[in-house]
Amino acid sequence: MNLPRPILLASALFALAFQAASGPLPQANAQFSQPDMAQVRLGQLLFYDPILSGNKTVSCATCHHPRFATSDGVSLGLGDGGIGLGPARRSDPDNLPEQRIPRNAPALFNLGAEQFRTLFHDGRLEADDTDPMGFRTPLGGDMEQGFDGVLSAQTMFPVLSPDEMAGHYSENDVAQAVRQGFFTGPNGAWAILSARVAAIPEYQRRFAALDDTKSPLHFSDISNAIAAFMAFEWRADDSPFDQFLRNGTPLAPEAALGMELFYGKAECDVCHAGQFQTDHRFHAIGLPQIGPGKAARFERHKKDEGRMRVTGAPEDAYRFRTPSLRNVVQTAPYGHNGAFADLRAMVLHHLTPEASLRRYTKAQSLLPELAGAEDFTNLTDRGETDRIAAAIELAPVRLSDPEIDAILAFLDSLSDPASLEGRLGLPETVPSGLPVE
Template sequence: MSRALAAALCLAAAPVLAADLSRLSLPRPATEADFLAVDPEEARLGQLLFYDPVLSGNRNISCSTCHHPRFGTSDGLSLGLGEGGVGLGPERVADPANLPEDRVPRNAPALYNLGAREYTRMFHDGRVETVDGHLRVPVEDGFFARVSGILATQAAFPVLSPDEMGGNVNESDLSKAIRKGRFSEQGGAWDIIAQRVAAIPAYRARFEAVYPEIAAGRAIHFADISNAIAAFMAFEFRADDSAFDRYLRGEADLPPEAEAGMRLFYGEAGCAACHSGTFQTDHAFHAMGQVQIGPGKTLDFERGSRDEGRFRVTGHAGDLYAFRTPSLRNVTLTAPYGHAGAYAELRGFLVAHLAPRAAFATYDRAQAVLPDLPVEDWEVMDSEADRAEILAAIAVEDRVLTAPQIDALMAFLAALEDDPDRLGIPDAVPSGLPFEK
């Protein structure tokens, strides 16, 4: 074990850092004005679509497959298995009769509070974002003029990913359209899904009840599907009533260890430098030396398994290996951790996050939660050149906290838990297709 990592894991009993609460820059509590308004009926329609596999190429994967409430709106895997996987959560495995082409390149992000107005960037690299009020997306299509906002825009992309929901080459009409680069036009991927949904009478009736223009005769577009799913996510996964929220509103005290962790978080430990604001995120991008697993995020014609993060969006050298600061709401529920899910346990990730150089050098690959699949998962970590580039990009210094201080931070992170249960999981979906519950 390196000296730096030993220091970060120091077991010497030390008092938790003290700080005068009046000197801490605590965030203000969330208010109703922080969230987009949601039509309850639109959210109920979105609930059914979120759990319905009819949106996938082979009608076997739903949004909930990788974003299930049982796993903190994630999937419990380092890198998920979409098409070619069977089962739910950490029990999902490759189907030997239809092996996946590869793993999903990045860890499935949590969905909490994405309906808050401050969320203007989506995905680990922010490739979907609003800039000066204008939507910026990686493809051009008239579809984006019809969506309700950035959350609905984000909801449209997983169905286009062959590894997530689209399916392998020539498996379905959807997968064929995806590979031709056809989306909202007639016969395009989004159009195919919209026609599938419109052909189901129960869905048709619900869309007509929610959207007057559809009742007046307009066709159902995939933008309507995205808008409904976005309304559901904004309603269902709003999480603003944690113990910390109640503390900020003056309704209750935090347990002593959680308060000590809060003092550290917003004080000497410096966590709030990036995990700032109402939802503990600055929505910015930082290179933190995270371990790279799996196929990486590259274009079809590129070789290698690197995931260069925000750099793939901006082309700026300063964005190499930088990823978006995640919100910490319900972080205790959303394992594994990191953009590639390299850490199975939150405490281990926290220690590695404090001392990224030392942790990167001594990373134990057994921490990854990866279903068996005949693919190469460690190409980047086995490359001395790639490892050196990731380390060189780290933008922070290794920090030292004692074990009692780590305990206190963990207690504070637990005080951010607010696992909402509003509409819940439906008993059935209008397509009649089975889905994992």
């Protein structure tokens, strides 16, 4: 059979890309558990229901909305005390936020895959088969029981955060419990939230229909349902790149060249490994410090030292978890603090990280207005910049503009339309009767 010349040319490019890669291409073999659709549909309602926030104004979707590819479209978001969604979100004059959320809202794609055993930018939640609960958290033994895994357990954290969902100090019963350090037990924040949900007849009925739900309702039951929904709704393993790996379906020529560079000369796969382009490890790449920093409120100098806040090891300073690159073209801004609103700028930062760090300007971020916010004080702290620069692990790489264009084309081939659209979508209403954002 004689193939048309364009197909022959494309086939030659793909063979060249495969052979030129510095290491083997990943396999498209990620493992996902079989969903319980009754639990998934229940989780969908809970994900979009503000009932899980202290002031009943913020849902999981506020910072992880499908309109913004399961993030919020800004460098650092506004949780409790904000109005609206994404870049249009603003302060509520009747409940002003105390500060921005200190880290960028990560995308939620493929978190149900078995490979994802470490979550959050600093990895403070990690699967651990030697632990009785199956994972480790900063809360240690001060935990509820019954979480299905790390994806379920991660929902514990936003509902306890004053800036994200809990609200501040004496604003509501959840905030008061958090302020006093009451998380578990009958007066704990999780019990308060569970009781709210259990008091709603529609939720009562749906939870009762699940075989493994205990009585009374526990926060882990809520978390397990939300996790089941996220794992189903945003499974993203059918991009053009996945199709190429599975059956050789050709990539566009420029994307094929970008794949060759990604797995070859540019050495992107040293950190962005595997089917979803993450080694699930922690690296210091010299991102500038913006926003309030991840520090205790009593600490005067706000900064974010990343993984070191979890391990205490000085060598982990300024290291952050390698993000997956699935749907990366749609998930701007980029970095643990969203320092770069433009994907090309983020790629360029990887090529010359120290130079990029030192010439960074605040115009490269995307921050909703917040009165009194001191977002860029660390940029003028020469000592802090020097410390970040000293920790950089990336060696400079020289690429031409056409090569950068090709890498961006390859990154676009990691987009999975079905996951971006979502499988269930937004519910019109939720059982609490509160507004769906």
